[in-house]
Amino acid sequence: MVEKRWTYQKLPGTTEEQQAIDSLAQAINVNSFLATLLWQRNITEFDTAKSFFRPQLSQLHDPNLMKDMDRAVERLSRAIDKGEKILIYGDYDVDGTTSVALFYGYLKTFYPNLEFYIPDRYKEGYGVQRPGIGYAAEKGFSLIVTLDCGIKSVELIAEAKSLGIDFIICDHHRPGEVLPDAVAVLDPKREDCPYPFKELTGCGVGFKLLQAYNQYHQLPVEPLFEYLDLLAISIAADIVPITGENRILAHYGLKRLNAAPRTGLQALIKAASLKPPLDITNVVFGLSPRINAAGRIKHAYDAVNLLLSEDEHEAEEFARIINVHNTDRRQFDTRITQEALEMIERDQLMKSAKSTVLFKNDWNKGVVGIVASRCIEQYYRPTIILTESNEKAAGSARSVPGFDVYEAIEACSDLLEQFGGHMYAAGLTLKVENVPAFQQRFEEVVSRKIQVEHLKPLVEVDMKLPLSAISEKFHAIISQMGPFGPENMTPVFVAEQVHLYGTPRILKEKHLKMDIRQQGSAIFSCIGFGMAHFYERLLDGRPFDLCYQIEINEFQGKRSLQLQIKDIKF
Missing domain, CATH: 3.90.1640.30 (inorganic pyrophosphatase (n-terminal core))
Incomplete structure (x- = not known):
């Protein structure tokens, strides 16, 4: 496993900054940890805190x-x-x-x-x-x-x-x-x-x-x-910053999605087996892939027809079709990801490169963006996956935090027919015969511009938080800081010198479940998805630093606080 780097958000460095946090804590009646979280998000006064916790549609720009x-x-x-x-x-x-x-x-x-x-x-x-x-x-x-x-x-x-x-x-x-x-x-x-x-x-x-x-x-x-539920889905799916106007629109859109979703979305929520209340994460991983699957596998008209449908039976039929598309999409995605990773594994130059550009003429064009993201999970670097479409090479690019992939593609524009996109995701089309030259040029551009730290997976930590500071009230206030997403992420904390309590367990051969405590704290249950690789190291009983988020676990009708592990350092 690639070791992750932890970067910490800015903390108050001057007396004035600390005083601003203290007076905010007093004004809105929260502890200094919560006031610091708000300060990190540029919320420093009672009025900005009020509009942050209680966004209003009247705050939308003209x-x-x-x-x-x-x-x-x-x-x-x-x-x-x-x-x-x-x-x-x-x-x-x-x-x-x-x-x-x-x-x-x-x-x-x-x-x-x-x-x-x-x-x-x-x-x-x-x-x-x-x-x-x-x-x-x-x-x-x-x-x-x-x-x-x-x-x-x-x-x-x-x-x-x-x-x-x-x-x-x-x-x-x-x-x-x-x-x-x-x-x-x-x-x-x-x-x-x-x-x-x-x-x-x-x-x-x-x-x-x-x-x-x-x-x-x-x-x-x-x-x-009444159409804000659709707008909230676009905000979640397009990975745009959930600040300013987007945060207001997402807040009210999610409210609508949970209280009175349109008929088509109701059918899709049911088909995806999602349980309200839905948040941005549910939309990103539950609804978005299904809506996207229509255009990836067949035609996006199916998605629009579903979103516009007002008849329950018709909506259920559209949702069923879209679910089938999504299953097909998953199969393509799994197979092509495997082929792409094998191509990298077989080529020593490609393995040690600073970028990935892969082309295969029979890959499904609809899933190349997803495959690019999957490749980044294994080889953490800017990635472009191309396939043949209408006698051209066409595909999608994805990036890693801090690196502008759009700019890197723009630097190769003389080799391209078309391109467009954002800092972290872009689309491009070029002549098939230009692919080798583009691979070489893109690698040169990325090698020149990328910094070493961009090639290590990043965990952004808000602050060190002792386990003794965690309570249901603390979690309830953090929950009100949502909807969470880019530039307003769910807070991530680090607890130092944590001890295992009892024996850790491995679930489904890949997830880690364990109980922990810190001096002077209660015992907390933790879950680490895909983190079974830490199991052996934990058994030697030494203390460790835990990087985590706080969440509520619901099991058999009972709700309890749980820590979701982001990383562990020994």
Whole structure:
């Protein structure tokens, strides 16, 4: 096993910082450990603490702060007033399908003349493509609203314009040097966009357009807020920071998902055997893979139809189909991951490289992103998995914390046909004959830019916390700091000089279960998933440092505090 490195969050280093923590602890009546956790999250005063613990939809930014929003609202309003045909065009992943379901679903409640379109992952590929524009031209659509795509489709949008088709782009990916010639380009990552929150999902940008449309026409907001369950799923699945506006939207979206989920999501929750209350983790590992599986294995229309379905029996049938897709996806994923790891194992140069770029022409395009993530679990470094699609090599990149894979791909752009994405995940297409040159160049770029510490798995620790500080009340307050996710992660603690109490056990040949105590503390039960490799070392009885999170374990109707092990150092 690769040894993990523990990095600690900043702790108060000056008297002023400690005084700020002490006065916050007093103002909101919490202990100094909890006040420090809040301080680490830039919450230093009563008012910011209040809005953190009690987020309000009224705190959302004015959508009109987004560059081009006035133009987007004007064009959408004109299309609706004149009865034009509008095509809602989305991507085939979770963010794209939830965007389409939200935008189309909401508009459909008062405007009938619209359709949605999602490109086929295998026949068309990502984003705005010719077949979609051809379909719009043939069927007489005069306005296309793109969601979670379009920011780099400069040539195709120019082509569409010559056919008399206007575009409103709602995207959140990094723009290229030239913006498409659309009526409006809504993307908070535009350099000239003053919108205060830059990390919205594609679904979030679509939501802001509808919010602005509602304001302009003085429509009630409640019917739009009914779609926040879809927005919460996009936020969870797209691994965006759960801070600022995303945290408010995720908070209310999860509330809706747990209290009154739409019919399709209700069916999917049941098919996934998830037990409410659902949190971000349940969405990421339970709902997202299923929604994604539709576009990976067959067509993403199945996912949108499920999300839009209002009939219980129909929704259950769509959920059943999607579950089958997900089972197929798992089988592909397992087989291809095994093949990919064997390719690395067989090649000494590849084993010692700073990056992984693998190509095999018969791999399933729908699972290459998942396979890239699986490879990182074994070989901790930026990874790209490519397969053949439409006579090109196409695939997905994933990165490790601290390394910008998008920038590294951009440095190889002369070898590529197309690319797009974020710091930690990207997609790319290139000529098959360019794959060897790309592998070499990407390795050179990564070797030059990556730092040694990026190649060691990272555990980010908030602080050292003695076991004696843990209580149900302490855990209850931490729970209120959610929803947790990037930039607001579930707190991670370290307890030093911990002793085993009794004998550890191995569950299902890979998980570790044990009881522990620290001087002056109660006995705590711990679970370490995939951590059976620590078993032998624990038996020698020496004290150790435990890296952990606090959670509630429910077993046979009883609830008790449990520590989930993140790592152990002897």
